[in-house]
Each structure stands twice: as C-alpha cells, then as structure tokens.
Amino acid sequence: MRLRVLALATVLLAGVAPAALAQGARTAPAPPAPASAAVAVPRLEFTRRTLPNGLTLLAHRDASTPNVAVQVWYDVGSKDDPQGRSGFAHLFEHLMFKATRNMPSETFDRLTEDVGGYNNAFTADDVTAYFSVVTANHLERILWAEAERMSNLVVDEANFISERDVVKEEFRQRYVASPYGALLLALTENSFSEHPYRRPGIGNIAELTAATLEDVRAFHAVYYRPDNATVIVAGNFDPAQLDRWVDAYFGRLQRPAGAIPRVTTTEPERRGPREVAVFAPNVPLPAVVASFPGVRADSPDAAALDVLEAVLAKGESSRLYRSLVYDKQVAASAQVFNEQNAQAGFFAPMAVAAGGRTLAEVEAALLAEIARVREGGITAAELEEAKTELLADSLRGRETAEGRAMALGWAVVNARDPADADRALQRLQAVTAADVQRVARTYLRDDRRVLIRYQDEAKRPANAPRPPEPAPPKTAELTRTVTTTPMQPAPEAERQRPPEPGAPRPLTVPTPVERTLANGLRVIVAPAGRLPLTAVRLQLRSGAGADPAGRPGVAAMTAGLLTQGTRTRSAEAVAREVERLGADLSAAAGWDGTAVSLNVLQSKLDAGLAVMADVVLNPALAPEELERQRAQALDGLRVAMSQPGGLAGLLTPVVAFGAGPYGHPQGGTPESLAAMTAADLRRFHAERFTPANATLVFSGATPAEEAFAIAEKHFGGWRSGAAPARAAPRAAGAPPTQTVIVDLPGAGQAAVTAVRPSVSRTDPAFIPTRVAGAVLGGGYSARLNQEIRIRRGLSYGAFGGLSARREGGVLTASTQTKNESAAEVAALIKTELRELATAELPQAELEARKSTLIGEFGRSVETVDGLASELGALTVFGLPTSELAGYAPAVAAVTAEQAKAAAARNLSPDRASLVVVGDAKVFAEALKAQQPGAVVIPAAEVDLDGPSLRRPATAPVSR
Numbered sequence: 001m002r003l004r005v006l007a008l009a010t011v012l013l014a015g016v017a018p019a020a021l022a023q024g025a026r027t028a029p030a031p032p033a034p035a036s037a038a039v040a041v042p043r044l045e046f047t048r049r050t051l052p053n054g055l056t057l058l059a060h061r062d063a064s065t066p067n068v069a070v071q072v073w074y075d076v077g078s079k080d081d082p083q084g085r086s087g088f089a090h091l092f093e094h095l096m097f098k099a100t101r102n103m104p105s106e107t108f109d110r111l112t113e114d115v116g117g118y119n120n121a122f123t124a125d126d127v128t129a130y131f132s133v134v135t136a137n138h139l140e141r142i143l144w145a146e147a148e149r150m151s152n153l154v155v156d157e158a159n160f161i162s163e164r165d166v167v168k169e170e171f172r173q174r175y176v177a178s179p180y181g182a183l184l185l186a187l188t189e190n191s192f193s194e195h196p197y198r199r200p201g202i203g204n205i206a207e208l209t210a211a212t213l214e215d216v217r218a219f220h221a222v223y224y225r226p227d228n229a230t231v232i233v234a235g236n237f238d239p240a241q242l243d244r245w246v247d248a249y250f251g252r253l254q255r256p257a258g259a260i261p262r263v264t265t266t267e268p269e270r271r272g273p274r275e276v277a278v279f280a281p282n283v284p285l286p287a288v289v290a291s292f293p294g295v296r297a298d299s300p301d302a303a304a305l306d307v308l309e310a311v312l313a314k315g316e317s318s319r320l321y322r323s324l325v326y327d328k329q330v331a332a333s334a335q336v337f338n339e340q341n342a343q344a345g346f347f348a349p350m351a352v353a354a355g356g357r358t359l360a361e362v363e364a365a366l367l368a369e370i371a372r373v374r375e376g377g378i379t380a381a382e383l384e385e386a387k388t389e390l391l392a393d394s395l396r397g398r399e400t401a402e403g404r405a406m407a408l409g410w411a412v413v414n415a416r417d418p419a420d421a422d423r424a425l426q427r428l429q430a431v432t433a434a435d436v437q438r439v440a441r442t443y444l445r446d447d448r449r450v451l452i453r454y455q456d457e458a459k460r461p462a463n464a465p466r467p468p469e470p471a472p473p474k475t476a477e478l479t480r481t482v483t484t485t486p487m488q489p490a491p492e493a494e495r496q497r498p499p500e501p502g503a504p505r506p507l508t509v510p511t512p513v514e515r516t517l518a519n520g521l522r523v524i525v526a527p528a529g530r531l532p533l534t535a536v537r538l539q540l541r542s543g544a545g546a547d548p549a550g551r552p553g554v555a556a557m558t559a560g561l562l563t564q565g566t567r568t569r570s571a572e573a574v575a576r577e578v579e580r581l582g583a584d585l586s587a588a589a590g591w592d593g594t595a596v597s598l599n600v601l602q603s604k605l606d607a608g609l610a611v612m613a614d615v616v617l618n619p620a621l622a623p624e625e626l627e628r629q630r631a632q633a634l635d636g637l638r639v640a641m642s643q644p645g646g647l648a649g650l651l652t653p654v655v656a657f658g659a660g661p662y663g664h665p666q667g668g669t670p671e672s673l674a675a676m677t678a679a680d681l682r683r684f685h686a687e688r689f690t691p692a693n694a695t696l697v698f699s700g701a702t703p704a705e706e707a708f709a710i711a712e713k714h715f716g717g718w719r720s721g722a723a724p725a726r727a728a729p730r731a732a733g734a735p736p737t738q739t740v741i742v743d744l745p746g747a748g749q750a751a752v753t754a755v756r757p758s759v760s761r762t763d764p765a766f767i768p769t770r771v772a773g774a775v776l777g778g779g780y781s782a783r784l785n786q787e788i789r790i791r792r793g794l795s796y797g798a799f800g801g802l803s804a805r806r807e808g809g810v811l812t813a814s815t816q817t818k819n820e821s822a823a824e825v826a827a828l829i830k831t832e833l834r835e836l837a838t839a840e841l842p843q844a845e846l847e848a849r850k851s852t853l854i855g856e857f858g859r860s861v862e863t864v865d866g867l868a869s870e871l872g873a874l875t876v877f878g879l880p881t882s883e884l885a886g887y888a889p890a891v892a893a894v895t896a897e898q899a900k901a902a903a904a905r906n907l908s909p910d911r912a913s914l915v916v917v918g919d920a921k922v923f924a925e926a927l928k929a930q931q932p933g934a935v936v937i938p939a940a941e942v943d944l945d946g947p948s949l950r951r952p953a954t955a956p957v958s959r
Contacts, residue, residue: 039391039582039601042531043422044404047239053255054227057246058408058418060234062401064530065862066505067117068235069402070142071131072150073409076223078201079125079263079342085211087167087203090123092219094163096130097121101152101487102496103145105159106790109781111141111498114848116855118779125197126342127413133402133859136236137502140245144499146231147249150224154487155216164208165793169749171202173796173816176748179642180352182280183287183454187337190276190450191291191346195267218482226253228260230412235401236505267343269293276452277464281746283456284642285332285635286359288366291348291450292443297340297414303427304435305347305443309338310386311378311436312349312369316563316575317385320349323369326571329628330357330365332635340414347443355635359453374444377437385580390428392582392601399531399863457746507858507888512871512881513704519720521691523711524881525704528867532602534700535864536609538616539872540594542688542724545661545807551680552945553633553668555589555688558621558681560629562587562596565620574611583608587615591662592806593876594688599865602701606710613714621685623678633673637665641939644744644751644917645816650944652755655740655913656810658947669944691715692723695875700864738913739826739934740949741927742942743920750822750918753814754800754829756911761804761877765902769809771894772903773802774849776836777813781848783832784813794821798829802907806877811907819919823926826914833909841896841903854888 046060081088097119099105112119117134132142175181185200192198231250233242270293295301313320313336320334331351339345349370353362378386397403411421490496512526544555563578563585565571578585583600585608596616600608640646650665657663668676696715698707737756759765777784777800788798800813813833817825860866861884874883916927920936928934935950943951 039388039395040532041391041395041398041422041425044398044407044418046408046418048418049243051226051247051251053251053253055250055253056230056412057243057250058230058232058412059237059239059242060232060401060404060408061237061239062234062404062530063236065236065401066135066507067133067401067859067862068136068139068233068237069131069133069400069405070139070146071129071232071405071409072146073127073129073230073232073412074223075126075228075260076128077124077126078199079196080223080261081196081199081203082215082219084207085203085215086199086207087171087201088207088211088215088219089128090201090203091164091167091208091211092216093121093123093128093130094167095155095160095216096149096153098159098163099154099156099489100148101154101490102148103498104489106781107498108145108149110848111138111145113779113781113852113855115501116851116858118855123201125201129409131402131405135505135855137505139233139237139242139502140499141501143245144249147253150226150229150250151253152487153220153224154489155213157213160213160216162790162793164211166789166796167202168205168208169794169817170796171205171208172749172818174202175200177644177816178748179280179283179639180287180454181748182278183289183452186276186278186452186454187289187291187348190274190452191339191348192267193270195265195343196263197267197341197343197345213486214484217484217486221256221482221484222258222261225256225260226250227255230409232405232408234405234408270448270450273447274450276450278452278454279457279460279464280454281457281748282642282744283454284638285353285355286362286456286459287350287352287454288359288363289337289348289350289452289454290366290370291346291452292445293448294339294345294347294443296342296344299340299344301439301442302340303424304431304439305338305340306390306428307383307386307431308373308378308436308440309336309347310390311382312336312373314386314389315579317572317579319369319373320351320366322572324351324362324365325354325632326628328365329354329631330361332632332639334366354631355638359455363451363453370444374437374440377440378433380433381580383431383433383436385576387428387431388582389579391425394425395531395601396533396599399529399533400859507854509861509884510699510867512884514881515708517691517712517716519691519716519718521711521715521718522695522875523698523708524695524871524875525698525702525707526867526871527704528699528861529701529864532701533864534600534602534605534698534702535868536598536600536605536612537697537868537872538596538612539695539697539875540688541592541693541876543589543591543593543876544664544666545591545805546688546724547661547664548680548684550672551676552664552672553666554676554680554684555594556667557626557629557633557673557676558684559587559589559594559596560633561621561625561681562615562619564625564629565622566614566618567620568618569611569614571625574615577611578608581608585612585615589666590876591666593872595869595872597865597868605702606713609710609714616689617715617718619685621678621681626676626678626681630673630676633667634670636667637670637673641942642744644747644749645814647742647744647939647942648751648753648814648915648917651740651742651915651917651942651949652753652812653810654944654949655738655915656755656757661807662805662810665944671945687724690723691718691720695872697868697871697875699867699871737911739927739931740913740915741920741924741934741936742915742917742939743924743936744917744939745919745921747819747918749816750819750825750916750923751814751816752822752825752829753812753915754826754833754909754912755810755812755915756907756909756913758802758809758811758906760806760808762806762879765906766802766804766809767890768894768898768902769906770802771846771850771853771891772836772899772907773800773811774853775841775845775899775903776832776907777801778849779852781852783836784815784829787828787832788815788817788825792828794818794825798825804873804877811912819922822916822918822923823930826916826927827930830909830912830914833907833912837904837908841900843896846894846896846899850891850894853891857887
C-alpha cells in the first residue's frame with residue numbers, strides 16, 4: 001500500500017484472478033444459512049455487467065450513506081513480476097498515482113483527499129487493487145480519473161526515479177528497520193520452491209534499482225487494460241447514471257489484441273521436512289515459524305482451515321495464546337499465517353519467545369500445540385466459538401460501503417464470482433469439528449514442515465553459512481517482447497478537464513440523547529449504522545496523564561488487567577464468553593481517559609454488557625495476572641526499543657513534556673513496570689473508576705429507551721462516588737528545546753521526529769491550530785509528505801499534526817528515511833515548520849486541508865465504533881455533545897489568517913525538539929553540524945525515566 005504499513009499478520013495478501021462475467025446479470029444468491037450462534041450476515045445485493053471491451057462493472061447501492069467507494073481490481077499481482085524485476089507490480093502500483101495525458105502529477109490526490117475523501121491501493125500475490133472513497137457528488141470525477149490512468153498513464157524520468165526511491169524506503173521500513181521484517185521475507189521464500197509466490201511482493205533493492213522506464217511502459221501495456229479489470233462501485237449513486245458514466249469513460253477504451261501472459265508454474269509437492277536458520281540485526285526476542293503447505297483460496301478445505309486458524313490463534317481464548325502466552329509464558333505473542341492464493345499457499349503457526357525464554361522452549365511448545373490439534377481435534381465449543389467470531393467479523397467488515405466493495409472484490413479474486421462473498425459464509429457455517437481435524441491431519445504433517453528459527457545476528461555461529469548475494473538482475477522479459485509508444489502529457493490548452501462535481505452533500509451526524517442515572521453515571525445514546533451491531537463505550541476521564549508520580553504506566557496496566565479476570569470470572573472465562581458471543585471487548589488508557597469498549601451483535605447486547613459491567617466493576621486485578629501482563633509489557637518495550645520508530649515514539653513525550661503529566665511513555669518504562677504492584681492498580685481503580693467520573697455511550701442499532709434500561713440494569717448498582725478532584729497540572733518541567741540522537745547500531749533506517757507542546761483541546765485556538773497542523777502533515781498531499789516523499793523520494797511517508805490533550809496538546813512531525821538522509825530530512829522538517837509559521841497560506845491549500853479533516857471525521861462517525869469514540873472523546877474534554885455536529889462547521893469556518901496566526905503562536909519551531917534514532921555513525925556528524933548542541937545517546941543507555949534521557953553506564957538495565 002502507498003501509505004499504510006501493514007500489520008504483521010496482514011502483510012501477506014492473496015487471491016485469484018477475475019473471469020468474464022455475464023452481460024447484465026443480476027445476482028440472486030441465497031441468504032447465508034443461520035449459524036448455530038445466530039449470527040445473521042445480510043447478503044450483498046449487487047448488479048454486474050460486462051462491457052463490450054471486457055471490463056466488468058459491479059455495483060452495490062446504499063442510499064443511507066453520503067459516500068461512494070470506487071475500486072478497480074486488476075488481474076495482475078506480484079506473482080506476475082517479470083524475471084529480474086521482483087517487486088515490479090508493487091512499484092508500478094505507486095506509479096499509477098502519477099501523471100496521465102490529461103492529469104498532471106498528483107491530480108488523483110486533488111480529486112480525492114483534497115475534497116475530503118481518500119485513496120490508496122495494494123498489491124497482493126495475484127491482484128492489484130486501487131480504491132477511493134469520496135462524497136457521492138464526486139463519483140463521476142473518480143470514474144473519469146480511473147479510466148484516464150488505465151488508458152493514458154504518463155511516467156517521466158523524474159517521477160519514476162523518485163517513486164522507485166520511495167519503494168526502497170518502504171522496503172527498508174517494513175523489512176530492514178522492523179525487527180521481524182527479515183522473518184517475513186524468509187517465510188515466503190522458504191514456503192515455496194519454484195512458484196513466483198516465493199519472491200517478496202516488494203522485491204529487493206537490486207532489482208528495484210535495475211527497473212527502467214521501458215519496463216514500466218511495457219507492464220502497463222500488457223496488464224492495464226479493460227478486459228483485465230473489474231470496477232466496483234458501492235454507496236450512494238443513481239444506477240442509471242452510473243451506467244452512463246461507466247459507458248462514457250470506460251466504454252471508449254479499446255481491448256488490446258494481444259493475449260495477457262499468465263503464470264503457469266505449479267508448485268511441486270513438498271517432499272520431506274526442512275529446517276532454516278535466519279539471523280538479522282536488532283532482533284530483541286527470537287521467534288519460530290512452522291510453515292506447512294496450504295490450499296488454494298477456492299479449495300473445499302479452505303473454510304475448515306480458516307476455522308483451524310481461529311481455534312489456534314484468534315483471541316485470548318485461542319489455543320496458542322492460552323498455552324504459550326498465558327499458561328506456560330514461553331511466548332510473548334503467537335499467531336498463524338493462513339495464506340490462500342490462486343495456487344496453494346501455506347499455513348504457518350508462529351511464536352515469538354518471551355523475555356528470558358529460549359528459542360528451544362518456544363519451539364517445543366509451538367510444535368506440541370500443532371500436534372495436539374492434529375491428533376486430538378477440537379471441541380464442539382471451540383468450533384462454534386470460532387465460527388461465531390469469523391461470521392461476526394464478516395458482519396463488521398460490511399459496515400461501510402468500502403467494506404462491502406472489498407468483500408465483492410475478494411470474492412472475484414478468490415472464486416471468480418462476486419456472489420461467492422455470501423457463499424463463502426455458507427461454507428464456513430457448514431464446517432464440522434471432523435472437518436477441522438481432517439485438514440489438520442492432512443496439511444500439518446511433520447514430513448511437510450519447514451521450520452524457520454529466527455534470531456539476532458549476534459547468535460549466528462561462526463561457521464553458519466550466510467545468504468548468497470542475489471544474482472545480477474537481467475533485462476525484464478516484457479521489455480524484450482513488448483514495443484510501446486511513450487504517452488506524453490497533453491498541452492494544457494488541449495487537456496481534457498475532469499467533470500465538475502455534483503451538488504455538495506452536507507455531512508449529517510446523529511443527534512445524541514442522554515440521561516443521568518441516579519448514581520451519577522451519564523448515559524449517551526446515538527443511533528447509527530445499517531447493520532445489527534451496537535458499540536458500547538464506557539469512558540473514564542482519567543488516563544495516563546493521571547499516572548501517580550513515579551509510576552508511569554499505571555493507567556495502561558489497570559486497563560490491561562480489566563479483562564484478565566473478575567471476582568467471579570477467570571481471564572479465560574471472560575475471553576471465552578466474549579468470543580462465544582462474537583463480540584469484541586477491550587480496554588485501553590489514553591492520555592486523558594480510559595475506555596472500555598464493546599462491539600456486539602444487537603441480539604447479544606444484554607449478555608455482552610453483563611460481561612463488560614463485570615470487568616469494569618469487579619476486576620480481580622490479581623497479582624498473578626499483573627505478573628503475566630508485566631512480562632508481556634516488558635517484552636513489548638524490548639521490541640519497541642529495538643526499532644527506530646518505536647524507540648523515537650517512546651522518547652518524544654519525555655523530550656516534549658519533561659516532568660509534566662504527559663512526560664513519560666504511555667505504557668510505562670522498564671523501571672516503573674518492574675516496580676508496579678497490584679495495590680497501585682487497585683488504588684487507581686478505586687479512585688478513578690466511579691460513575692461520577694464516567695460516561696456510558698451507546699451507538700448503533702439499539703433504541704434509546706432500550707439502551708437506558710439496559711444501562712440501568714448493568715450499571716445502576718455501581719457504587720456512587722465523587723469524581724476524583726482534577727489535580728492542578730504539575731509543573732511542565734519540559735527541558736529546553738533540544739536535539740537528541742539515539743545510536744541504534746545496525747538500524748535499517750533512521751526515525752526523525754520533531755515534537756513540541758501546543759494548545760489544549762478546549763482552547764479557543766485549538767481548531768485553527770489543528771487546521772494549521774493539517775497543512776503541515778495531515779495527509780498524503782500535506783507539506784511534509786509533498787516535500788519529503790513526493791518531491792525527493794526520501795521516505796515512504798512523512799506526516800504530522802496536532803494531537804488533542806486536556807492539559808495541552810502536542811505537535812509531532814515524523815518520518816523514517818535511510819540513515820544517509822537523516823540530517824537532510826531533519827532540516828526539511830524544521831524548514832516546513834518555519835514556513836508554516838511565517839509564510840502566507842494559499843486559500844486553495846487551506847480549503848484542501850480543511851476538507852481532509854472534515855472527511856476523516858465524517859468517515860469516523862460512519863461506523864458505530866467511530867461514533868462512540870468521538871462522543872467519548874467529547875466527554876473526556878468536558879465538551880457538550882453538540883460539538884459532534886459543530887466540529888465540521890468550525891473547521892470549515894477557519895480562515896487563512898486564523899490558521900497562520902495559530903501556527904505562528906502554537907506551532908512555530910522555536911519550541912520544537914528533535915529526536916533522531918538510527919545508525920548514528922552514518923549521520924551524527926552532519927546532524928550535529930546542523931543542530932549545535934545535539935547529544936548522542938547509545939540505545940543501550942537510554943533512560944525513559946530520567947530528565948537526562950541517559951542512564952549511567954554502570955546502572956543495571958531492567959528486563
């Protein structure tokens with residue numbers, strides 16, 4: 001993806017290609033059969049037709065939303081990379097956002113982000129998909145633009161080189177700077193022997209460097225054509241008008257005469273086990289992966305393997321979590337990669353060792369659980385729980401028009417039929433326990449296993465072989481066989497203009513109603529959504545900013561322990577009950593508030609709220625659970641401190657706020673976590689968890705009177721108590737503006753962050769200051785990303801803005817870049833801050849950034865969780881619920897003069913400190929010359945508790 005760094009479990013995307021669909025056919029799939037857990041997922045209604053040139057259109061209408069999602073799925077993915085050009089489909093995805101004959105470079109962002117929408121794309125093994133969400137009045141413009149870049153793409157030398165450098169930075173950020181990036185590369189490479197799936201989708205630096213403009217043009221000519229594409233439109237549109245626009249813009253495109261090359265390689269059957277040792281720098285905890293041959297996405301066994309994955313690794317009642325993480329405590333985390341592609345993928349359980357445990361221990365425990373499920377199968381309760389969770393997740397995925405469009409797209413990729421989005425749920429509901437044991441015995445065989453052991457480079461034996469250098473890249477096959485004529489930009493006078501947008505559609509938000517219970521608990525109810533889901537959020541007005549002196553992390557740890565057992569339910573019982581309901585229950589502390597959140601099926605609200613009330617009112621906060629959570633938190637810190645971005649994130653609050661209430665890592669420090677006691681948590685809970693300090697928010701399908709009644713039932717007996725006194729803010733004690741360089745030897749990149757305190761959420765200047773912050777770093781088109789990524793190719797993305805806080809907000813501007821560019825990027829960030837505070841603000845730029853803020857807010861309140869979160873935040877800051885409707889108009893009303901004045905007063909660089917974490921030997925001298933007084937601290941000596949940020953060399957380091 002161009003912007004989003006994928007989570008570890010979702011880096012590996014898969015699917016198969018779309019086929020021709022019948023002209024004018026209308027779907028009539030049977031609704032999914034009801035699950036035994038009574039999770040009803042409404043079927044996806046859509047129309048489909050195929051144009052004479054072969055392009056397929058899928059349309060799903062939803063008049064309840066003001067938005068429309070437009071997606072174009074191309075039947076080409078990283079498996080189709082030419083020989084010698086691994087990573088090429090993904091590189092090309094980036095280039096599709098550049099110029100066309102009629103669109104100057106970056107126009108696509110002007111048509112989406114700058115009017116309050118957004119766009120992005122992803123490249124998977126078998127497909128590349130481009131997606132946008134805009135208000136419905138911009139639909140015609142997006143269709144025109146998608147057809148334009150399908151047929152008239154222009155890539156010049158400067159854009160090509162810049163974006164190729166961006167992809168190199170993406171590679172470094174995901175796979176070199178990340179402590180477990182090399183493990184992901186090893187997993188894909190070793191799970192296949194011959195199929196091109198074994199090549200990483202992002203490629204490698206050598207082959208990216210070898211790519212040429214001729215390669216780009218050949219790739220576009222061969223694969224980006226109407227008969228290789230499916231256009232999906234979901235949301236608020238007129239069907240007849242949509243057909244006219246699609247015919248006008250896509251129907252005119254010609255189907256090329258040549259055939260589309262297809263991969264014909266078949267992965268041979270794996271014969272015999274293998275073991276692989278992989279080493280990388282800065283690996284804080286060793287890991288092990290057991291990769292087994294998997295199935296095609298359209299295999300009859302795919303649904304049973306999905307259930308097996310859920311039983312093993314979904315949620316805190318899953319087998320790997322309960323056994324490895326909770327009971328034996330040999331693992332810090334455990335998960336399963338269940339890769340299902342056009343051809344067979346892999347099924348790979350993985351575990352990261354806990355601190356102080358050996359690789360051998362975690363390996364033995366992981367393999368024992370694999371053997372247990374293979375030989376003993378699963379229980380009926382596990383089966384129903386897994387199916388309920390998976391079905392409920394599918395329901396949540398269809399909450400927005402974009403989510404429903406994605407479901408249709410993956411059905412086309414996986415089964416060549418969008419109606420399979422519903423049939424797949426039927427297959428899931430039909431899975432039996434016997435099916436799950438059968439697939440475990442069939443696929444999880446020791447004689448087909450590739451075992452990958454992953455450790456820090458320091459553990460490499462002296463005689464261990466090192467990976468061979470990659471072969472020199474060759475000329476790409478497509479470049480030798482395809483002759484293209486370069487597309488040139490049209491002269492401005494001849495350029496076709498985008499269609500004008502339709503009449504604006506105003507943002508509407510629900511009108512909340514509220515009531516206060518006799519014990520002082522405020523209850524807010526906001527109707528939302530079209531699906532039978534309800535989000536409930538208990539919002540406390542105390543968070544990490546209220547951590548006791550010397551005990552940073554108490555609020556976060558208290559929240560973390562809420563779901564780890566009550567006076568009547570064990571931690572496992574809480575997890576099993578929530579997952580049996582298909583619900584999500586979580587608790588987390590922010591800086592100013594703590595939230596306990598429940599997302600549950602409407603029919604299960606009473607049962608879900610009973611568990612939620614129990615964890616809020618009666619948490620055990622048991623010492624043994626604290627020990628488990630402490631160990632996991634320390635492991636998390638160890639991982640964060642091994643990578644540039646993670647360590648910079650831990651340091652910035654200390655640098656910005658010093659001894660103030662925000663001057664520590666939100667989750668605590670190694671020293672504070674080691675010293676924390678159950679008594680600390682119980683004291684925090686007793687003082688802060690009172691009805692007078694809380695608000696209960698409902699959003700979704702539950703009617704107001706029903707919500708008030710169920711709130712009274714489960715929280716009406718909460719013992720009343722006064723809200724904790726709002727302590728006078730401690731002296732900020734922020735150190736003077738400074739530049740801190742942290743030396744992390746071997747780091748694959750440098751993280752560069754500028755940070756400074758700013759205005760609070762309740763300050764009248766907050767909205768103008770947030771608008772100014774959005775001009776700086778609020779989106780792909782904002783100044784930081786324009787300068788650092790788009791113009792110079794120095795980063796995968798550079799962003800920033802003003803975060804809301806009750807006692808004073810914080811401005812951050814951050815990015816990651818290769819170590820050699822750290823000093824240059826630091827100077828660019830400071831320059832952009834200075835320009836923001838001193839130069840005139842063009843009106844067009846201001847309007848675009850205001851639209852970005854309004855669009856983000858509008859998409860947030862489109863989901864039940866987002867709406868509950870927005871309302872909860874208002875209560876934390878002491879703002880009335882009318883601010884929900886007032887936010888967008890307030891942003892829209894900000895003038896250029898107000899934004900400039902706010903930037904000069906609240907965002908100027910004179911109070912901005914700089915934190916740079918990376919391999920300091922590469923950039924420290926240049927940065928010290930640029931920033932006199934910069935200090936260099938070895939990563940091993942970083943002190944997150946002390947004002948100097950550096951522990952004495954003789955001081956012990958906590959685990």
